[in-house]
Amino acid sequence: MPTLNELAALLGAEVVGDGSVVIHRMAPIDSAGPGDITFVANPRYLARLKDTTASAVIIKPGFECPGLAMLVCDNPYLAFAKVLTALHGQRPAPRGVMDGAWVDSTAELGEDITVYPGCVVGKNVRIGRGTILYPGVVLYDGVEVGEDCLVHAGVLVREGCRIGHRVIVQPGAVIGSDGFGFAPDGRGYYKIPQVGIVVLEDDVEVGANVCIDRAAMGVTLVKRGTKIDNLVQIAHNVTIGEDTILVAQVGIAGSSKVGNHCTIGGQAGLAGHIKIGDNTMVAAQSGIMSDLPAGQVFSGTPGMPHREWLKASAAVKNLPSMRKTVSSLQKRIEELEKLVRER
Amino acid sequence: MPTLNELAALLGAEVVGDGSVVIHRMAPIDSAGPGDITFVANPRYLARLKDTTASAVIIKPGFECPGLAMLVCDNPYLAFAKVLTALHGQRPAPRGVMDGAWVDSTAELGEDITVYPGCVVGKNVRIGRGTILYPGVVLYDGVEVGEDCLVHAGVLVREGCRIGHRVIVQPGAVIGSDGFGFAPDGRGYYKIPQVGIVVLEDDVEVGANVCIDRAAMGVTLVKRGTKIDNLVQIAHNVTIGEDTILVAQVGIAGSSKVGNHCTIGGQAGLAGHIKIGDNTMVAAQSGIMSDLPAGQVFSGTPGMPHREWLKASAAVKNLPSMRKTVSSLQKRIEELEKLVRER
Amino acid sequence: MPTLNELAALLGAEVVGDGSVVIHRMAPIDSAGPGDITFVANPRYLARLKDTTASAVIIKPGFECPGLAMLVCDNPYLAFAKVLTALHGQRPAPRGVMDGAWVDSTAELGEDITVYPGCVVGKNVRIGRGTILYPGVVLYDGVEVGEDCLVHAGVLVREGCRIGHRVIVQPGAVIGSDGFGFAPDGRGYYKIPQVGIVVLEDDVEVGANVCIDRAAMGVTLVKRGTKIDNLVQIAHNVTIGEDTILVAQVGIAGSSKVGNHCTIGGQAGLAGHIKIGDNTMVAAQSGIMSDLPAGQVFSGTPGMPHREWLKASAAVKNLPSMRKTVSSLQKRIEELEKLVRER
Incomplete structure (x- = not known):
């Protein structure tokens, strides 16, 4: 385990107090004990540090904690995340293609991968170096997965879809299911073959039991760095920008485009064929039926500027x-x- | 690949221009090139045809496209779907029960089926001719699946449920999970065994990660031709009529009945024990708490006629x-x- | 099959009429025939008993059903559930670890368990006596499952999570996926490792395709006897009390606490870091953004007392x-x- 000095070097942070103490674990203030490091991102909780027996605390400049070693930095929350990664984020050693995994002979496998039992890997699949497929992952023919990905148990990726580097997919997510497209034929519905694919760019995270439909033609696209929470529905031909957050149970209908650095709140719904500008926030449970400009906050069904919605719902x-x-x-x-x- | 004349014969459409051209691919107007066929369902987009290098276009009668072969028909959108099927909709050759699939010896298997590795097929299961079970499908004891079905990866069908012919189930769907039934026993809840089943009739499509609960007693029924989008919840003893559309993330509570040719918009919720008439539309995110008559459009929570809702939400x-x-x-x-x- | 007298003994109920009749099946009034037992919980339906050919009926004291044997008790609905369990709720005989299941050699397996083909059981997993893992269940390293659990097909439980006794998990549920936690780092989002676990206490039921995220640090906790319907989302560090009901498609954001004996209606959403008192009901589709007191009914977005909401929505x-x-x-x-x- 690292010393406080080693963690400080990693973060570019300053140590106040004994930097030679060995840190074993990150813990919340209330349960931290000797060997633990804790953190205070919100000055409201500073008082709780009095009673802690933790070995160190991550904290902003300008505070004092008598008797407690401090890791001082400008962004304690980010530092907390990085220390947590240093302490707990080790990747397991690669185990190769394990007994009980079914990998087609035409698949191209990178070095240092792990393919657990119960995985099924189709024809012409490519898996990049360092990627882990947990048990029960299914990659249909022609799927590409980049390097250092974590594809958790039971993830199902249909034919031809492409996943970038360092992508994390939580258990049970479905990537590349058919888009919901039917042509009325006078009696009922005739299925429109969905011949496009899904592309997830680098550093995307996909939540558990999420569904991302393949395009009718072309690509359903999730751009670099975007994070998708559990049970989200993304329909065919949607584009999601970079570094955007989709909270749990959001639904986005076909062909809509969401910008970069947006946040779409939980259970919100976006109609099809609309465009959401960059840096826009949509509140939880909203129903957005038309284009939204960049950089504002919207709420309600139908969506309106958040301040209007606050007044309207009070009224x-x-x-x-x-x-x-x-x-x-x-x-x-x-x-x-x-x-x-x-x- | 077919010629334009061959596609015309398939559709009962008329060719204007060179019918001997070979068509390799369907493509959107903007990206279509030589060897591609494209389509115009909406006259608004006719102007875009000027610059296309596509080999042919599917179009309504009464338009001219100098230098471009035309497949003329009354319903270009339906023709588009059928041409897409002709070009891209081939079923793969059957591969039988593959190594790594576990099929109970009492199962009855039709001809020309494919059972991929990782599938588990229980006792007395019956699978019809031409059906494909993709990797990781689980059919509990006594399940019946008809002919020419596509059951995608990770679909889970519990005991005794029955699936008709030409049914498509997207990855991760659950059919026949226990209905949510508990009897208060004074302290907590006593589980009511759910001893009914689910029946999906012919030509139904079920989306990814959908849940359809088995009946407490009797049948949870989805009738012929109905299409269910991703992440929809259908509770025990529900009946859905024929050729009805349930958009993503809809929830339908226990014992409710939805008519034929209805459309229930995304994220809408239907209370239990209600009845929705035929040809009724429910707008996205609505909350319907009582019976709805046939042939109208409803919106809002609680649901009201759509025009009323438009006025109320403007107000x-x-x-x-x-x-x-x-x-x-x-x-x-x-x-x-x-x-x-x-x- | 049991006689009516035997069922009466089981329930502590009284028999009126011929107690020696053998009961084969529970059936609804309309379809019950000879050998069947039916029940009337609601006196409205008493008239229908006239035409039944059932062999017996479960009924409250004070009614007469000429020609029909009666099982008389104070809570016919609970009695119905218990008779259904007696008639249809037998557990299958244990089958041990079946061919095609992958169980790590370090796993501790109780007696009389069944592990179906396609299951993958990781290192140091513990499975209690009498538990059944249906096909395709994945238990990551260090998972503990108690006695007499039913873990249905395709359930995915991530590392270190703990499941109590008599827990039922419907197909496709995900337990222990990463909580949705990211620290902005100036450009995009830095993933916060989620190093906590999920604990499901005894007698919990989890619906199909539910997602319960592991805690960032500490525990996401579902207490004894709570029942969770399909497609529910429970975020990291949430606590759900005892004997609480979460109806389908509910979403509960991070660190919120729901009390004992609550009912949260379908598609309702609860914001993060709020507290719901005991015995509180939240109506379907509500959006709750702040703490709620115990013992009341709330509706709407934002949530308000149900009576207020009725008036407001009429208005x-x-x-x-x-x-x-x-x-x-x-x-x-x-x-x-x-x-x-x-x-």
């Missing part, structure tokens, strides 16, 4: 009392009218 | 300004009352 | 007519003002 709550006001006004006007006419 | 957006109006009216009335009384 | 429906009222009031006031001023 909805007060509607019953407003209704009473309106009927009392109605009565007072009737009386006034009577009075005025009588004179 | 909600204007609520804050209406609120100001009401308080200004209130003041004016007070002043009037004062004035009138003073006289 | 929303009447908004367009209220709008007309307000503008007519406006005109009448203008006329009055004119009249009064003119005098």
Whole structure:
């Protein structure tokens, strides 16, 4: 395990106190003990440090913690993540293609990969160096997976889809299922073959039981660095920009385009064929039915600027009392009218 | 690959121009090149044909495309789907029960099937001619799957459920999970065994990671030709009619009945024990809590006729300004009352 | 099969009529025939008993059913569930670790277990007596599963998670996927390793394709007796109390705490870091953004007491007519003002 000095070198952070202490574990303030490092990102929680028996704390400049070694840096939350990676983020040693995995002889396998039992790898699949396929992963014919990916158990990738480097896919996600396309034929629905693919660029993360449909023709595209939470639905021919966040249970209908650095809140729905600008936030459970400009926050169904929505939903709550006001006004006007006419 | 004349014969369409050209691929207008066929379903996009180097276009009667062979027909969108099927929809040659598949000796297997590695087929299962089970499909005891089905990777079908002919199930779908039924026993919940099944009739399509629960007693039924998008939840004892469309992330609670030719929009929720008439549309994200008549469009939570909802949601957006109006009216009335009384 | 007297003994119920009749099946009133037992929980349906050819009925005290044997008890619905269990709820005989299952040599396996083909069991896993792993279950290293559990096909449990006794997990559920945690690093997002686990206590049921994320640090906890319907999302560090019901497609964001004996309706969403009191009900599709007290019913987005919501949503429906009222009031006031001023 590393010393506090070693962690500081890794982070480019400053040590205050004994840098030779060996750190075994990251732990929350309340449960940290000797050998643990903890962190304070929010000054509100500084008081809790008094009682801790932790060995060190990650903290912003300008604070004092008597008796506690400090790792001082500008972004304790990011430092916390990096220390956690240093302490707990080791990749297991590669195990090769294990007994009980079925790999087609035409597949091209990089070095230092692991393919667990129960995986099925189709024809002409390419798997990059250092990638791990956990048990039960299925890669249909022609799939490409880049280097240093973690493809968790039960992930199912259909024919021809392409996954970049350092992509993480949580268990049960489906990549490349048929888009939902049918042509009415007068009686019912005729299936439109979905002959496109899905492309996930580098550093994308895909949550558990997510569904990303292949394009009808062309590509359903998730760009570099985007993170997708569990149970999200991405329909055919959608494009998601770079470094965008899709929170759990979001649904995005066909051919819509979401920009870079957006955040789409949980359970929100986006209609098809719309365009969301860069740096836009959509609140949880919103229903967005038309294009949204860049850099703003939207809420509600149909979506509106968040401030408008706050006012509108406060007003909805007060509607019953407003209704009473309106009927009392109605009565007072009737009386006034009577009075005025009588004179 | 077929010639344009051969495709025309297949569709019952008319060729204008050189019918002997060989078609290799369907492509969107913008990316189509020599050897490709493209299509124009919407006259708005006709102008784009000027610059195309495609070999042919599928188009309605009454248009001219100098220098481009035309496949003329009344329903270009349907023709597009059929040409796509002709060009790209070939089923792979059957491979039988492959090494690494586990099939119980009591299972009845039709001719020309494929069972990929990682599949597990239980006792007394019946699989019809031409059906493909992709890797990792699990059929519990007593399951029946009809002819020419595509059951994609990781689909899980529990005991006794029955699937018709030409059914397509996308990866990860679960058919026949226990309905959510518990009897309060004074302290907590006592599980009610779910002893019914799921029946999917012919030509149904089920999306990725969909869940269709088995009936408590009897049958959860999805009728002929109905198409279900990804991540939809269908509870126990539900009946879905024929040729109905359930868009992604819809949830339908127990014992409800949806009619024929309905469309239920994405993320909509239907309460339990209600009945939706034929040809009814429910807008995305609606919450339907009571029966709906046939042939109309409903929106909102609770659901209301779509036109009402449009007015109501416009009014909600204007609520804050209406609120100001009401308080200004209130003041004016007070002043009037004062004035009138003073006289 | 049991006699009516035997079922009565099991339930502590009273038999009226011929207790020696052998019961083969539970069936709904409309389809029950000779050898079947049916039940009436709701006195509304008593009339239907006239025409039944069932052999017996489960019924509350105080009713008469000439010609029909009766199992009389205070809670017919609970009795129905228990009889159904007696008739149909037998566990299959254990089959041990079957061919085609991959179990690491360090795993500790209890007696009378079944591990179907296609299962993969990692290092140092512990499986309790009588538990069944259906085909394709994956238990990562260090997972613990208690006694008499049913873990259905394709369930994926990540490293170190712990499952209690008598837990039922429906097909395709994912337990222990990474929580959705990322630290902005100025350009994009840096992944925060999720080093906690998931704990499911005794008698929990988890629905099909549910996702329960592991804690960032510590535990995501589902307490004893809680029942989770299909496609529910539970984020990292959430705690769900005892005997709570989460209906299908609910989403609960990170670190929130739901009390005991709550019911969260279908498609409802709970924001992160909030606390829901005991015995609280949240209506379907609600969006709860702040703490809720115990013992009440909440609806809407943002959530409000159910009665308020009923009034507010009725008022929303009447908004367009209220709008007309307000503008007519406006005109009448203008006329009055004119009249009064003119005098």
